[in-house]
Amino acid sequence: MAYEMYQEQILDHYKHPRNRGEMPDADLQARDYNPLCGDDLTIYLKTDEKGTITDVKFTGQGCAISQSSASMLTMMLKGKNISEAKGIDPDRIVKMLGIPLSAVRLKCALLSLQVLKKALFSKELSQAETMKE
Amino acid sequence: MERTKPSLDVAKIKKDFPIMERKIHGKPLCYLDSAATSQKPRQVIEAVSEFYSNYNANVHRAIYELGEDATRGYEGAREKIAHFINARSSSEIVFTRGTTESINIVAYGWGIKGKLGKGDEIVSTVMEHHSNHIPWFFVQDYKGVKLSWIDIDDEGYLKMEDLDRLVTERTKMVAVTQCSNVLGTINPIKEIAKKAHEVNALCLVDAAQSVPHFPVDVQNLDCDLLAFSGHKMLGPTGIGVLYGKEKVLEEMEPMLGGGEMIREVHLGRATWNDVPWKFEGGTPDPAGAVGLGAAIDYLSSLGMQNVRKHEIELNAYGLEMLGKIKGIRILGPMDPKKRGGLIAFTIPEAHPHDIAAILDAEGIAIRSGHNCAQPLMERCGIPATARASFYVYNSPEDIDRLIKGLKKVQEVFA
Ligand SMILES: Cc1ncc(COP(=O)(O)O)c(C=O)c1O
Numbered sequence: 001m002a003y004e005m006y007q008e009q010i011l012d013h014y015k016h017p018r019n020r021g022e023m024p025d026a027d028l029q030a031r032d033y034n035p036l037c038g039d040d041l042t043i044y045l046k047t048d049e050k051g052t053i054t055d056v057k058f059t060g061q062g063c064a065i066s067q068s069s070a071s072m073l074t075m076m077l078k079g080k081n082i083s084e085a086k087g088i089d090p091d092r093i094v095k096m097l098g099i100p101l102s103a104v105r106l107k108c109a110l111l112s113l114q115v116l117k118k119a120l121f122s123k124e125l126s127q128a129e130t131m132k133e
Numbered sequence: 134m135e136r137t138k139p140s141l142d143v144a145k146i147k148k149d150f151p152i153m154e155r156k157i158h159g160k161p162l163c164y165l166d167s168a169a170t171s172q173k174p175r176q177v178i179e180a181v182s183e184f185y186s187n188y189n190a191n192v193h194r195a196i197y198e199l200g201e202d203a204t205r206g207y208e209g210a211r212e213k214i215a216h217f218i219n220a221r222s223s224s225e226i227v228f229t230r231g232t233t234e235s236i237n238i239v240a241y242g243w244g245i246k247g248k249l250g251k252g253d254e255i256v257s258t259v260m261e262h263h264s265n266h267i268p269w270f271f272v273q274d275y276k277g278v279k280l281s282w283i284d285i286d287d288e289g290y291l292k293m294e295d296l297d298r299l300v301t302e303r304t305k306m307v308a309v310t311q312c313s314n315v316l317g318t319i320n321p322i323k324e325i326a327k328k329a330h331e332v333n334a335l336c337l338v339d340a341a342q343s344v345p346h347f348p349v350d351v352q353n354l355d356c357d358l359l360a361f362s363g364h365k366m367l368g369p370t371g372i373g374v375l376y377g378k379e380k381v382l383e384e385m386e387p388m389l390g391g392g393e394m395i396r397e398v399h400l401g402r403a404t405w406n407d408v409p410w411k412f413e414g415g416t417p418d419p420a421g422a423v424g425l426g427a428a429i430d431y432l433s434s435l436g437m438q439n440v441r442k443h444e445i446e447l448n449a450y451g452l453e454m455l456g457k458i459k460g461i462r463i464l465g466p467m468d469p470k471k472r473g474g475l476i477a478f479t480i481p482e483a484h485p486h487d488i489a490a491i492l493d494a495e496g497i498a499i500r501s502g503h504n505c506a507q508p509l510m511e512r513c514g515i516p517a518t519a520r521a522s523f524y525v526y527n528s529p530e531d532i533d534r535l536i537k538g539l540k541k542v543q544e545v546f547a
Contacts, residue, residue, distance in 0.1 A: 002494035006487070006545050015546075037486045038503050038516035061516055063486035064546075108486065 005099045006064065013068035018075050023057040030118035031060075034111050036104065039066040043074070043115045051082040063108050065101070070112040072096050077116070086120050088113060140442035141435060143528040149174040149431075150526055160496030163534045168314050168342060168475045168522035169500050170364045173428075177367055180427035184420040192419050193393060193410075207419040210426030211409075217429045218359070219350040220376055227382070227409040228417055231373030232341040233264040235360030236308075238375055238412055239337055240268030242385035243306075244276065251277045254303045256334075258283040258291055258320075259512045260313040263505045265339045269308060283309070285512065289316035289465035296328055304334040311343035315504045315518065316465030317448075317472030319343070322354045330355070335381060341365055342473050345432075345524075347441040357381045363421065367525075368428035372421030375412070382408040389414030432525075440525055444474030447523040451476050451532045458539060464518060475522035477504065480539065482546040485519040491545060492538040499535070 023029070023044035031042040039062030046055035056074040060067070076096065077085055093113050094101065101109055147153045150172050155162045164172060188202035195203070208223070215223040229235045244255075255269050259282045273280050283295040291309075300307060307329040312319050326336035337358040343349055344359075345366030351359055358381060363372040377385070387394050387405060394414035396404045405411045432440065448469035455461055460481040466472050479485065485501035492499055500520040503510045510516060521535055 002490045003545070005490065011546065035507075036502060037484070038510070039486075040516060061484075063484040065487075105486075105490070 005101070005105070007099055010064060010068045010097065010099060013071040014064040017058075017067060017071040019057050019071065020059065021057050022059055023055065026057075028119045028122060030115050030122055032111060032115045032118060034062070034066065034107055037063050037066070037108055039063060039108055039111050041066065041070055041111050041115045043070070043112070043119050045077070045119055047082060053077050053080050053082065053085060058112075062111070065097070065105055065108040066111045069093060069097060069109050070115075073112045073116065082120060085116065088116070140439040140446065141525055143443075143526060146174075146435070147526045149176065151175060151178070153526060157496040157498070158494050163495075163497040163531050165521040165523065165527065165531060165535060166498045166500050167345075167524035167527075168365070168473075168520065170370070171345065171367050171524055172526065173369070173424075174367055174431050176431050177369065177424050177427045181369055181420050181424040184423045189420070191416055203419050206423045206426075207417065210419075210422040210429075213426045213429045214374055217433065218344060218376060219352050221352065221379070224408055225351075225376055225379055225382065227375040227377065227412045228422055229360075229373045229375050229412075230371055230418075231362035231364065232262075232339060232360045233362075235373055235375035236264055236337070236339065237268045237271075238388045239358055239360075239377075239385065240272050241388040242412070243335070243381075244269070244272035244278075246386035247384075249276045249278050249305060252303060253278045253305045254299075254301070255280050255306045255308065256283065256296075256299045256304050257281075257308045258285070258310065260285055260289075260291070260316055260318065260506065260509050261308075261310055262314055262339060262341065263507070264341075265308055265310060265337075266508065269306075278305070279303075282508075285316070285318075288467070289313070289318045290471075291318070291320055293321075293324075296325060300328050300332055300334065302332050304329070304332050306335050306337060308337040308339070310339040310341075311349070312340075312346070312473040313465065313506075313509075314342050314475070315477045315506050315509055315520065317475050317477070318465050319471060319473060322356060326354055326356045342475075346444055346473050348437040351376055363425040363428065366425075366428055367431055368425035369421045372418050372425050374425075377408075379408060382412070385412075387411050387414060391415045393417070435525060443525065444523050445469050447474055447527055447529065447532065448472060448476070450529050451521065451523070451535075454532055454536050455539075458536075462515075464513060474524065475520060477518040477520040479515055479518055480542070483542050485517045487546070488519045488539070488542050491542045492535070495534070495538040495541060497534055497538050 026044035027047045028045040041060035044057045056077045058070045190199040190203040192204045192207045211223040281299045284292045329336040335357040338356045340361040344361040359376040364370040391414040462479045464477045489501035
């Protein structure tokens with residue numbers, strides 16, 4: 001299975017990650033960690049008043065699967081509405097990667113989605129908090 | 134490298150391990166993860182199976198022949214273990230589920246239930262496995278004691294000046310690993326225990342990576358407590374040992390309450406059994422104990438000195454061959470005699486997880502990740518490592534396969 005996992009597309013995104021870098025003025029951001037591998041990922045999002053994602057960046061380190069998954073996901077996000085982004089499910093990520101994944105590696109693959117959801121959810125939290133005030 | 138007469142007859146030993154006949158992705162298994170858990174020889178598998186086939190009964194409780202046989206097997210294994218680590222008597226040997234449980238028993242029975250209070254301190258090291266960190270965090274949180282950690286130098290040795298600085302009159306326990314599961318560093322336990330005793334502190338040793346791999350003599354080390362796991366030394370999973378000096382064990386409170394650990398029970402109050410049974414509440418694992426006894430017989434027949442020599446040979450060859458890989462970072466001491474039989478490393482091209490995945494396709498099993506030592510990873514400034522570890526069934530050919538496999542990794546990630 002291993003060699004099928006490391007397809008050209010995956011290796012390309014791993015070696016030449018798209019949208020890699022920090023975003024000091026991000027509207028939304030979240031970080032998470034996969035304790036099994038030590039994969040560490042932060043996703044930053046910029047949104048406009050209509051809730052459209054105008055820019056995405058990520059930082060972190062980890063295995064080829066977690067990092068290429070993050071790179072590919074950020075490409076997918078640009079121009080999407082927040083509510084659309086919220087609807088991305090694990091299947092979508094698995095299809096996006098297009099490689100066979102063991103249960104263990106699935107965790108690596110889905111870290112990016114987990115972090116994205118955390119970032120999107122953080123907005124709801126902060127909005128709820130401001131509404132209370 | 135010139136190879137002199139090897140210390141162990143690996144080809145013969147390998148025949149004792151049924152799992153070595155397995156093919157992984159069509160290739161013969163090259164098992165380099167014994168530091169996580171060792172494989173089991175037929176002799177151990179048969180001893181466990183024999184227990185269930187011929188003398189299974191509950192120990193200590195059954196007044197019939199089967200029960201007596203089971204008890205004899207269980208207590209006989211305790212004797213073997215006592216002899217193996219040169220304990221004064223088998224009453225210093227507590228059966229547990231493994232190293233983790235052993236250390237937790239001490240953290241609870243000596244720490245949380247003991248006389249500790251604010252102002253007391255526990256000294257450990259930055260190279261500990263999580264199982265020798267977290268139980269002390271419990272004590273810290275419960276008792277308000279202060280924890281401190283001996284640092285390592287650039288080669289991965291403990292900074293002994295930290296030992297002198299941190300161990301003071303306030304120190305009540307020095308808890309340290311005898312051999313790091315990441316750096317491989319073998320620590321000077323005798324010296325550390327002596328230092329602890331100078332201030333009337335206890336010394337607990339995590340021996341998970343030492344007792345399986347080289348001769349350990351608890352009287353010579355003069356440690357007060359020592360923990361190890363059966364599954365890392367050819368024995369079954371689910372059985373391990375807490376060694377303790379009798380006086381130290383007697384002063385500790387039991388962690389598990391229930392059958393076996395009591396002397397007298399009335400409604401609302403009870404008195405405890407003698408050591409070591411005081412710590413063995415509930416039906417224990419006699420099959421596991423018998424299996425561990427068989428593992429000890431097996432290791433003793435090879436001779437622990439020979440096991441150690443064999444691993445030094447593999448260390449020397451492994452360090453030499455891995456050292457040739459461009460950009461590799463090898464953790465821990467570069468002297469093969471100063472480390473246990475394991476080598477953790479990183480290479481610039483690929484993450485340890487990806488290394489392990491590609492090696493797996495070649496039939497090679499190594500560990501990848503933080504090795505249950507996150508504070509040490511943090512200290513070394515790396516998120517994860519790949520780790521190859523050696524045991525009695527490994528040969529230089531396994532290292533050759535590892536090197537070839539790593540070349541494949543480099544090709545894929547080139
Ligand atoms: C140094 C060290 N200590 C403790 C442990 C924990 O052993 P166990 O999981 O058998 O309790 C290990 C094994 O992973 C280890 O390598």
